[in-house]
Amino acid sequence: MANLPARDPLAILGSSLFLDVLSYLPYQTVGIIPSVCRSWRDFESSESSAIWRPVCKRVNGDPRRLQELAEAERVRFDTGPHGKETGQAGGSSAPCRSSTSGADWKGLLKEHVLPIRNFLRGRCTNRFITEPGSPEEFGQYEVNEEEETCIATRGDCRGLQVLDLRTLELLFWVPDLDQATHFEACGGFVVAGCIVSYQPWTLMLRVFRTQSAITRSPRPCPPYAEIPESVRTSVAPLEPSWSVASTTAPKGKTNTTAQHAAKTYLPRGGLAYYRDIPMASVFNRFCVKVEHEGTRLERVVLALMGEQQVALWDLDDVDAPAEVIDFPHEHPCRIEGIDFDNDYVFILYADYIQIMSRSTQECVFVTPSSPDDSFTTPQTSAVVYELHLEADHDPGYNPVIVIDSDDEDDTSEASEEPETPRPPFLSKQRDVKGYRGGAEVAEYDDAELSPETEEARYDYARSTDSASSSSAQALPRFTDLTPARPPTTVPGEEAYVEVSGAKNGGVRLKVDAGTGCGGITWASGEVLARYLAYRHEVDPAYLHQRNILELGSGTGLVGIAAGLLQPETSVWVTDQACLSELMKSNITHNFPSGSSSSVPPVRAAEYNWGEAIPEEIAASEIDMVLAADCVYFEPTFPLLVQTLCDLVPRKPTVEGKPVEVLFCWKKRRKADRHFFSMLKKKFDSVPVDDDRPGERERYTREGISLLRLTRRK
Structure with missing residues (x-):
């Protein structure tokens, strides 16, 4: 080592200590040793096994993996007399390079x-x-x-x-x-x-x-017997009392x-x-x-x-068949990854992106078109991320690709459609551009968008989408957006929700999954029902002689709970026509005809968001509106906001008492922000802070929020 530079760690530490240092480094770092200098390259060549054996064992630290790796080594190498390796097993013509200290651990690391x-x-x-x-x-x-x-x-x-x-x-x-x-x-x-x-x-x-x-x-x-032992x-x-068996279906029985x-x-x-x-x-x-x-x-x-x-x-x-898209390629090993959306599949290579149409199964775009303008793998991932970011932000945006480009002539020439007029709210744009039907659509900076701009963009995207309703209709019908499905409820199929202070201790509900997500109980409804129970416990006059309307009732849980807590109140539970029978059935289930009250305090009505308030409901008398888990379907967001505005006028009711709105929801998707950007133009919202001690912290951990809405003047 006399010929090595004085500052070379190999010269300072010596071979043995230098090997110890290398044994603690990630294998990516050890992999660049041959490119540092000639002495390190010679050292790596002569001490290959000593360098890569500890690295390989550390990466494969699990005993089972180590045993399999050792078995693979014994199968691959035939060891002759005196410990000398004679070549690869299986008659391979290209023997693996090894050092005097044993097998080629570097090769095994790469291969396994x-x-x-x-x-x-x-x-x-x-x-x-x-x-x-x-x-x-x-x-x-x-x-x-x-x-x-x-x-x-x-x-x-x-x-x-x-x-x-x-x-x-x-x-x-x-x-x-x-x-x-x-x-x-x-x-x-x-x-x-x-x-x-x-x-x-x-x-x-x-x-x-x-x-x-x-x-x-x-x-x-699946049944417990079909679950793998591991x-x-x-x-x-x-x-600790939970077990996998509590999650499985009963043997020989198919549940709805x-x-x-x-x-x-x-x-x-x-x-x-x-x-x-x-x-x-x-x-x-x-x-x-x-x-x-x-x-x-x-x-x-x-x-x-x-x-x-x-x-x-x-x-x-x-049992559904697979959708298969063929894309013959000469160098499949260069494929780095895959992404897709509703219409396209994005195949990520080391230096470009290939976009396949799912409908025609043909390549529709390749970027960059010149090999001199190559992307790195992080850049290709960033491009696809930008694509999905824009599509998520604008429900009407259906781009083919989003690329960074300063060349204004680099546009799609295949489309003959006229350019879509740019609305006034598309004034702020960045250098990233997209294309939809040959028309340029700007990308937006989220930080610079006001709620008014977001709502305008949302309405514009829906109006320009070929799948949306005609321009003569301000908003589509709620029933068109959410068609009914045949019911699946069977006798004896019900859920029970405990409500403190309610008659019989809680609410018994028939559930129906066939009518969509509204026919079963959800955590937000239980949170709102428990809040009403606590407020009634603290102040028995809280629900006394109130006129309550629940939106999106589904099973009718919250409204029925209010009626059980205070029989001297008037409650309307409302939802689509497909859920009317389920709501009426649950009202009868909790207020049987033989009870002390001949007329149940709870009634059911069909009320589609965005449409006129049903005639049987005296809208001017409503002084409490309840809504639980109504933020779930993006096309209905404007309809729900419109319905809340219809029920809660800017001026107080005839008696001068403002309408109390309790709104409970669970955060599930980023698209929920579109609803609240629309809502805050019409309503102010504050978290409910007078719930049972500790209750708010509990449901907040589950992603649930309970808000009190007030109409803006």
Whole structure:
């Protein structure tokens, strides 16, 4: 080492100590050793096994993985007399380079770790903070806004962990997954890549569901006997009495949605096993997204990227055929990832993006068109992110691609449609441009948009969308947006909600999942019912002789609870026509004809948002409006705001008493902000602060808010 520079760490530390230092470095850092200088390159060549053996063992720290790696080493190499390696097993013509100290651990690391991690990483986006084996650090994370939890993998622990988003307290743990597992969490589904075997490679996707996804789905969880042994080890540290068996369907019995939702019990943050999807080795990328979010066509879709095709499945429908899009390519190894939306599939390469139409299965766009203007992988991911960001912000925006460009001539020449006139609110724009039908549409800076501008953009997008109603109609009919489905309620199928102070101790409800999400009970309704019960307990005159109207009643839970708490009140529960019979049935269920009151204080009526108040309801006498979980379907947002304005005039009622509006909702989607940007033009809102002590903190942790609305003058 006399010829080495004086400041060279290899010269200062010596070979042995230098090897110890290298053994603690990530394999990406160790991988650049040959490019530092000639002496380091020679050192790496001569000490290959000594350098890469500890790195390989550290990355594969799990004992099972180490055993499989050692077995792969024994299978691959034939060791001759005196420990000399004679070549590769299987008659390969290209023997693996090795050093005198043993097998080529560097080669094994590449062959058994890197390709596997490429599969497990899915889209290969820059969301991995640390490498497997790094102690006390997250490997990947996804935020579940619906339950306010964080789903993560850790470098020092196997499996998926579900943490409280505020306190990072462990809520749920699925141990039977590798530290390097790539997973996708979307729409209540969690899809994780699993490697069943290394000799030969056997790949699989394991699908889990949250409680909300189970409730929305018509398909129950599989029976306990069909759940893999390894998944049965899932635990909920905060609820040690919970077991996987409490989430499964009874043996030999198929439940309806409502029955299953009522009997299924998952702790907060819990993940219930749903099914396994076998994988062909040619599929090496995957992602999960929600299609048609906020519409009746909403579904969660899994996209698998292969070498020559993309396959898309409805995750919830096991029997649905796959949508397959072929894209022959000469260099499939250059594919970095996949993304998609309702109309297009985005194939991300190392230096460009290819966009395939899902309807025609043809390539419609490639960017950049010149190899001299290449993107890096982070840039391609950023471009697709910008695309979805704009589409999410403007419901009427349906772009083909969003690109950074200063060349105004680089527009679509294929379309012959006339340019769409630019409305006045499209004055603020950035350099990023999109194209819809050949017409240029500017992108917006969210920070510079006022509520008035957002509402104008929303109305403009709906008016220019070919699928929206005609321009002669200010707003579409509520029934057109939410068509009814045949009921599925069967005798004896009901739910029970405890309401303190109510007659019989609570509300008994028949539920009907066939009429959509309104036919079952939701947490926001229970929160609002408990608030009314507490206010009645504190002040018995609070509900006395009130005239109450509930919007979007569904089962009628909140309105019926108010009637049970105070019989001397008048309550209207309202919803679509398809739910009228369910509401009337629940009124009869809780106020039987033989009771002391011959006329129930609760009545049901059909009331479609955006339409005139029903004639049987005396609108001028209404002094309390209740709404629970009404923010769920984006096209109805303007209709709901209009209905609230109709019920709550700017001037007080005839008696001079203002209308009290209690609005309870659970945050689920980013699109909810469109509703509140419209609402705050007409109403002021403040959180309810006079609930039972500790109650507000409890439901806030679940993402639920209870607001009191006041009409702006």
